[in-house]
Amino acid sequence: MVTMLPPRAKLMLALREHRMHHVLWHTVRDNWEREVSGQPMFSDSEKQRIRDMGWEPPRPSLNKDGVRIENNKSGEDFLFMHRQMILHVDTLLSEIGDASYPKVEGWTHVPPPNDPDYPVPVWNSAPDFIKPAKTDNFYSNRMVRWENDYSTPEYLSELTLGQLGSRLEYTIHNAMHLRWASDPGEERPLVFPSNADTIETRWDNPSYDYLADPYSSHVNYIFWKLHGWIDDRINDWMRAHEITGEVPWSVEWDKNIMPQHGLIHEPHLMARMGDEMKDTINRMEEVAKIVSKTDLITPFSVIDDGIV
């Protein structure tokens, strides 16, 4: 059965600060090392400004050519940050107390083609980076194999947690975002329009829950089904390594810097706008200005075909 997010949870997730956090989190780490025609995406002074705002990624996720970096533990950042998001929403859901949606529960299996509850949205004029992920062939040639590998102890026991996170993110995770994306009607531009100096507030409307844009994906109930599935792979990985108890993260996230690059499970993000929150938002607005560029890699668009 399909259960939608309670309206209050959706409203919270649609807040500008949550949208900003999610889009910047993905965009900065995906583009930090990138080069376009031999030129760095971000100049040294832009990187310094991003650093000053507290938004330098602890580890870049893609290299200068946009190829994922598997062995720098950036995959742990991906798994950790999204687990934080789930905890955050679970906290809110327990406050809301809606018996039909007590907590985030991921898909137990990736829904096959023609699934009655989670059909693939038809979108004939979808952009080229989305189209392939919507086909039945893509499901049987790619997704089934990824799903199988990432749930199999023999496969998982050969990987570090960081390697697993990187593989998950740039294969099945990105593909699920694209596969279940519905036509948003209009897409949010990556670069501010000439008459705007920030992301326009019309994209903050809760109805903008486009799954292929990190500014809006987490507002969509599908996000929590697919990320619940991703999150459960951490547990599979632990079982495969015969680890019980706490997740053995091998990196530490700085809890003292705000906005932390990853730690969003903080009560203030759910509470009223205090001065601290305003400062957080101002810094995110500043970073959003720096990353308003053409040639950005759109998070979720990179699919590593080399895996499996």
Ligand SMILES: [Cu+2]
């Ligand atoms: Cu995300």
